[in-house]
Amino acid sequence: MEMLSGAEMVVRALQDEGVEYIFGYPGGAVLHIYDALFQQDTVNHILVRHEQAATHAADGYARSTGKPGVVLVTSGPGATNAITGIATAFMDSIPMVVLSGQVRSDWIGDDAFQETDMVGLSRPIVKHSFMVRDPRQIPEMIKKAFYIANTGRPGPVLVDIPKDHTAPHNTFPYEYPKKVKMRSYAPVTRGHSGQIRKAVDELLKAKRPVLYAGGGVVQGEASQALTALARKLNFPVTNTLMGLGAYPGSDEQFLGMLGMHGTYEANMAMHNADVILVAGARLDDRVTNDARKFCPGAKIIHIDIDPASISKNVAAHIPIVGPVKQVLEEMLTMLDEQGEVGTDTKSLERWWQEIAGWRKVHGLRYETNEQGPMKPQQVVQALYKATKGEAYVTSDVGQHQMFAAQHYLYDRPRQWINSGGLGTMGFGLPAAMGVQFAHPDAVVACVTGEGSIQMNIQELSTCLQYGLPIKIININNQALGMVRQWQDMQYGGRHSQSYMESLPDFVKLAESYGHVGMLVEKLEDLDGAMEEAFALKDRLVFMDIYVDPTEHVYPMHIADGSMRDMWLSKTERT
Amino acid sequence: MRRIISILMENEPGALSRVVGLFSQRGYNIETLTVAPTEDETLSRLTMTTTGDEKKIEQITKHLNKLIEVVKLVDLTEGAHIEREIMLMKVKATGAQRAEVKRTVDIFRGQIVDVTATVYTVQLTGTTDKLEAFIAAIGETQVLEVVRSGVSGISRGEKVLSL
Missing domain, CATH: 3.40.50.1220 (TPP-binding domain)
Structure with a gap:
């Protein structure tokens, strides 16, 4: 039997599992694994700029393919940064395997450098988790992790790996299990x-x-x-x-x-x-x-x-x-x-x-004003037209998410990718990266807002590194629109902390990251700009589109009512 | 309603924390909890008492069953069952009280398992109700220290919770 180190077993297990991409960020506790990754070329590692983005990218990959997304992060801050993305996947039942490094096993509990109890921290937001206690467990644990993540109601599974268990000088016989049998886990296969x-x-x-x-x-x-x-x-x-x-x-x-x-x-x-x-x-x-x-x-x-x-x-x-x-x-x-x-x-x-x-x-109607600012709904409709309804659309969280859900008609499953359960701002761009990796020739648009995009804007750098031609549709209303809408409706219009002062010049920002930036301020320029952006097939285009900051999303349920109790506009209700 | 839920689970590190974590994260209540390995050392038997209406208990058992390490689970209160709890209690035993405490212990079929000039250590086994009745009978002023095991239970008759 082949003798492998713990780190080599991790990588080989991923190969045997048929993993194409893992999204991650190196650090002390996972350096042995990164060294093993370096010495092979079947599993492609994607270097993100923040671990949260690694989890969202793996999530976008999973949502758009149905295959589990795989993440590799180091111990301590690497692991804690991944928490939001794990929780996002958990709430939406997305299959994901997260490999986190841990300090060496004899240091666990000693408050060692970059130590955190990742199994404990993640417990309420994973379907299951494993802590490697002996390198010989690695193949079976990884096999089980993928099996659990991807069967029954899917969800994220964590494998926490202490550094000493991946040490290169200790080798063990490697065999990847063909089947998993667990007496305590048997997802239903048939309805009654x-x-x-x-x-x-x-x-x-x-x-x-x-x-x-x-x-x-x-x-x-x-x-x-x-x-x-x-x-x-x-x-x-x-x-x-x-x-x-x-x-x-x-x-x-x-x-x-x-x-x-x-x-x-x-x-x-x-x-x-x-x-x-x-x-x-x-x-x-x-x-x-x-x-x-x-x-x-x-x-x-x-x-x-x-x-x-x-x-x-x-x-x-x-x-x-x-x-x-x-x-x-x-x-x-x-x-x-x-x-x-x-x-x-x-x-x-x-x-x-x-x-x-x-x-x-027609509850989705909205008022337009020839002279006034563009409406966010018009932007989504223009996107629908420019992409012939065929793009993968990822979104962030807020008003733009609802407009993208209402006004883009999705004809295929897995075409619409958003954080529904957890409502994670900052999801859209990294998720779009995962989708683009999985579907290199597809058109991928990320509908976002000036609030959400700034929560993972650093990923523009990752997009440049891997040449991802994502189209970012930044519906810029210069406010945290959904928060503002609730403040208008329930807090007497007191806009507590919901507007964005000192926004960056997104065009220049995109350009400084090596991408194309476009500013759209007038409705008459919208369709042309969209066409131009989507014609740039091999470039990331950041479209900064200014819209009416006062627009609300309707219909909207009236709180504590029934399904039929709705606001249909600022003045009409059922 | 009070329920006794008995769980057979993998005897693995971290398994107990998942059960306990589930209760706190979903706002369920644990009144007692007792856990120990079974005759098969790969399995632990965990017994807990909790309260809640029908709907809540249904959610609790469903979520417990979802935990990967939970192998089998039974709500003992759904059928005939035996429940036991063990209590150790230190009580003041001086003067006239000394004989009185002894009599009360005998009535409840408890045992005095340790004696000093001023203190009896009493051991008592039974249902939660019985233990509480004993505490009431002995009178709070006499009690120096109480330790209870939490409820353990098993179903009556041929029914068994095993693999």
Whole structure:
């Protein structure tokens, strides 16, 4: 058997796992591993400028491919800097393996230089974690880490590796396990057929149904099954922020996003529904508004791979624990086997008419002003046009994120990449890097704002190093827009710390990092500028686009109300 | 409602901290907690008592089951079960109290396991209710120190929690 050092085993295990990219930053505790990385060329290491960006880049890679993202950081500050990115991945159930260095094992607990209890610190935000106690454990632990990260409800897994266990002079026999078997971990592989049958019967009886699909449909590769089911039954579909793209955004049966900033028709349909099929979503507070007032007349069928997501916030009438793809496919098989579909077509026709009425209200409308400043919605629509709806779009967090969710129609799963659960500002640019590495020929746009972009702006340097032609759409309203919106609506317009004084000249900033910067201040220049930017296929272009600082995102749920309680503009409410 | 949750988990470093961490991070309450290896040294048996309504208990058991190191779990209070807790107590035993304490210990079928001129150390086993009744009977003024093991439990009959 081949004899390898701990560090070589780490690298070989990554090779055996088929890892293409790892995102990281070197430091004392991982130098042995970096030396082993240097001596091979299958696993490509991407050097970021801050460990948080490493985790977001790995996350973007994972979200856009379905493969786990891999991160390598050193102990102490390297590890703690990774925390925000790990928490982001955890909240959105993204498969990720984080390798963190640790001080040598005999120093643990002595407050050694760059020591921090990473297993302890990360415990609430990982699916699982390992601490290497003997170098011989490395292959099996890494195998388990990938297995756990990528099965069941996915999530980040940490492997903490003390420096002495990677020392080059100690070698051990290496064999990468072919299979993992864990008596304490067995994710469900099938939903209960009896429950699925009950659900199908309920769907067929439905008079006012809605299919409500979340990130689980994207993660679980269930988009095709969902789309087939929706078409077969002729039911309306709404997606969560995490689920956008799970059902084609430009399809007629699509009602748009639901929830706090969901469309009027999606939220009204939910409130008035009699049967709601929740697929791979967790009925979180940004969707339900007040859970006690949530969809009073609806029977809830809830499919999720995680039993703890079911009946957590809203009780399910028919719970189905299982992989959403398998469950939806079994539903389709049941429908196929009975020949005629057998839905209540008359009621459905009335339901679609009712929905058409809500659509006419057009909750996504906004006022434009020829003389005044550009609207952020116009920027997203121009982006949609310039990229023909085909770009990967990553976003940061805030108003621009909601506009990008509402006004760009995502037709493919994994096309829309954002931090939904944790709401991490600074996510967009590094995530876009991960997406661009995974899809070198694809068009990748990062929709951001002047607040968020400054939280990981240093990654412009990484983009130059690796020649990543990301297009940064900086929707610049000179304010922390979402904070400001809440202050307008709930704090008497007192803009406490929500505006950005002394913004940098982003054009010059981009240029100093070796990229192309563009300033857009007038609507008439917008389309031309977009075209010009996207024509620069091998360059990163930073578009600094000034928009109306007073614009709000609508519709917006009225706090503590039901799904149908919404502000539709600054003056109109339901 | 009070529940006794019994868990079989991998006897690995850090496993206990995940269980305890889960309770604090999700705002659940632990009243007692006891943990020790089983006859199979790769497994630990952990017993905890907690309170909460039906919904909360369901969430607690689901989240515990999600922990990778948790192998099996049972809510003992769902069926017939035996629960025991052991208490060691130092009580003042001087003058007339000396005989009175002895009588009370006998009534509760406890044992005096250590004696000095002024102090009895009492050992008592039973349900939480019984231990509390004893504390009440002995009178707080007499009590110098109390240490309790926390609840351990096992289901009645043929049912076993094992691999």
